[in-house]
Amino acid sequence: xxSAALVVGVALWVCAQAAEADELxxxxxxxxxxxxxxxxxRGELDELRAVQTQEGEEVPAVAASPASDTDSLPASxxxxxxxxxxxxxxxxxxxxxxxxxxxxxxxxxxxxxxxDGPDGFGFGFNPGFHFRMSDRLHFNGExxxxxxxxxxxxxxxxxxxxxxxxxxxxxWMTLSGGFFLxxxxxxxxxxxxxxxxxxxxxxxxxxxxxEVGIIPVVSQVGAIVSGGATLWSxxxxxxxxVYVVNAPTIEEEDDEDVPLDFDFKSTPNSSSDVGxxxxxxxxxxxxxxxxxxxxxxxxxxxxxxxNLVGADLWYDFKGxxxxxxxxxxxxxxxxxxxxxxGYYVQASYRLDNLILDSGxxxxxxxxxxxxxxxxxxxxxxxxxxxxLALGLNFWVYESAPLKLSYxxxxxxxxxxxxxxxxxxxx
Amino acid sequence: MLRLRRPNASLVLRALLVxxxxxxxxxxxxxxxxxxxxxxGARLYSxxxxxxHNARGPAEYSDAHWPLIVxxxxxxxxxxxxxxxxxxxxxxxxxxxxxxxRRLGRLAAVVPAAGLSGSELIERYGxxxxxxxxxxxxxxxxxxxxxxxxxxxxxxxxxxxxPREHNAKTLMPLYGLSDAETSAILEAxxxxx
Numbered sequence: 001x002x003s004a005a006l007v008v009g010v011a012l013w014v015c016a017q018a019a020e021a022d023e024l025x026x027x028x029x030x031x032x033x034x035x036x037x038x039x040x041x042r043g044e045l046d047e048l049r050a051v052q053t054q055e056g057e058e059v060p061a062v063a064a065s066p067a068s069d070t071d072s073l074p075a076s077x078x079x080x081x082x083x084x085x086x087x088x089x090x091x092x093x094x095x096x097x098x099x100x101x102x103x104x105x106x107x108x109x110x111x112x113x114x115x116d117g118p119d120g121f122g123f124g125f126n127p128g129f130h131f132r133m134s135d136r137l138h139f140n141g142e143x144x145x146x147x148x149x150x151x152x153x154x155x156x157x158x159x160x161x162x163x164x165x166x167x168x169x170x171x172w173m174t175l176s177g178g179f180f181l182x183x184x185x186x187x188x189x190x191x192x193x194x195x196x197x198x199x200x201x202x203x204x205x206x207x208x209x210x211e212v213g214i215i216p217v218v219s220q221v222g223a224i225v226s227g228g229a230t231l232w233s234x235x236x237x238x239x240x241x242v243y244v245v246n247a248p249t250i251e252e253e254d255d256e257d258v259p260l261d262f263d264f265k266s267t268p269n270s271s272s273d274v275g276x277x278x279x280x281x282x283x284x285x286x287x288x289x290x291x292x293x294x295x296x297x298x299x300x301x302x303x304x305x306x307n308l309v310g311a312d313l314w315y316d317f318k319g320x321x322x323x324x325x326x327x328x329x330x331x332x333x334x335x336x337x338x339x340x341x342g343y344y345v346q347a348s349y350r351l352d353n354l355i356l357d358s359g360x361x362x363x364x365x366x367x368x369x370x371x372x373x374x375x376x377x378x379x380x381x382x383x384x385x386x387x388l389a390l391g392l393n394f395w396v397y398e399s400a401p402l403k404l405s406y407x408x409x410x411x412x413x414x415x416x417x418x419x420x421x422x423x424x425x426x
Numbered sequence: 427m428l429r430l431r432r433p434n435a436s437l438v439l440r441a442l443l444v445x446x447x448x449x450x451x452x453x454x455x456x457x458x459x460x461x462x463x464x465x466x467g468a469r470l471y472s473x474x475x476x477x478x479h480n481a482r483g484p485a486e487y488s489d490a491h492w493p494l495i496v497x498x499x500x501x502x503x504x505x506x507x508x509x510x511x512x513x514x515x516x517x518x519x520x521x522x523x524x525x526x527x528r529r530l531g532r533l534a535a536v537v538p539a540a541g542l543s544g545s546e547l548i549e550r551y552g553x554x555x556x557x558x559x560x561x562x563x564x565x566x567x568x569x570x571x572x573x574x575x576x577x578x579x580x581x582x583x584x585x586x587x588x589p590r591e592h593n594a595k596t597l598m599p600l601y602g603l604s605d606a607e608t609s610a611i612l613e614a615x616x617x618x619x
Contacts, residue, residue, distance in 0.1 A: 186478075
């Protein structure tokens, strides 16, 4: 008994030593770096001292010369603007210090009226935090605080939207880990913040937050490699993301066994099943992006495979912004594989493409943006849901829209809805 | 259990470390300092920064904060790092407060724009990143074709030198241009039509 304890003790000690040795190596690196930094600083100090003594000597000469005001201006004697002068001024902009920390995010206030009730006010508040640990190592996190009226009760929601560490490995590759917005299609990762989304509600294929959809706007726990590179010119490029995440679980509240109703957030992992996926985006010209996404894996515990296939498109055609996405979710049981699929297409047009802000009141018309979105979902039953959303936005600032919308919903559980929302990205 | 697993884990970690070190040393001279190419920065900004959301103006954040945001955007959008740095340099060069009056006065008085022509200045400051001038340019700002038919020369001068006088939230950079540079640009714009 005692000898077993001794062995374990020794083993632990060895492990600790090994860990310490790693740490020592790290520390040594840091110390060497600091040493180099001190040497550099010393060099700079010496240079500065030299300059100061020179200046000291030149004081009488400067005082005597009325032209001294042109000190460091690399303009030629007759005062031309030389390329060097312009470059120097551009470089001057570069000297400001960097901060390690920034809070940003968004908030919104809205009113919603639903055909058969309940109507009501609501708001959302999503503070985000950015830390710069070094040039290459960054942390980004965002909370989601809100109130949602649910029947006759008002509920407080506190949620973590994402929390991830990014390590910029090379110019074309970043390693990230933690809880990150899944790079599946475009809306979930890139377009859902209320100051970015051109309508107050998510597209019909996206669920969560009381919406019925195929996939939620969601973060998953895992690791991800992402990046991008240029192709044949500066403005044609591609981007990619490849990830491994904890497997989704079956929603726990469900009594009956509804297929395809997953909780993707699953943390901690309830089994050692994983999901993995990828998205590739392709921008042959700067105003077009076509993306393809895939995710597959085992549903935690059950051993059933699930598959997510998606495609997304963004196209800016002479100021008309088109967005479209398709998604298909399926689950492979032994004897069947039910699937749900859907898509949406959205077009919006900002009127400042037609009317310039002239300082006159009617210049404000340029801040108006009409939006139309059409979407459809077909589930395994099969039930069909269709939605036509019409919106009118007024951009108070570039990150602060006042959004008005009317949604015509038909099919299973479809009720028309009216929204008024003011959102602010800060 | 723990002891059995440990060598595997540390092996993986070590392999990862080797990759990381190799990649970082390869990337070490990526960040070499050269004067930022504002023309390219403006074009990349207008190519990339209005894709997911409305483009956010350079003046919204300080030099201290833009690097944090641009890095976040680089990761979300999968932007190549070199392009992200060029955009960052453009943003940091374009959010400056007006130069102190002494400096502006001195520049205005001392410096006639003879070294660089108006069209060279337009290139250097990257006006085409956001405006169509002549037959090429970006679309974040209005096309400058027909500019002189719709605006007075004095108004244009103010717009170029201190765009925030016309729109406090403008996306247009404040370059702190001298009177002479402004005149040269104005003439080049008039010639380009």
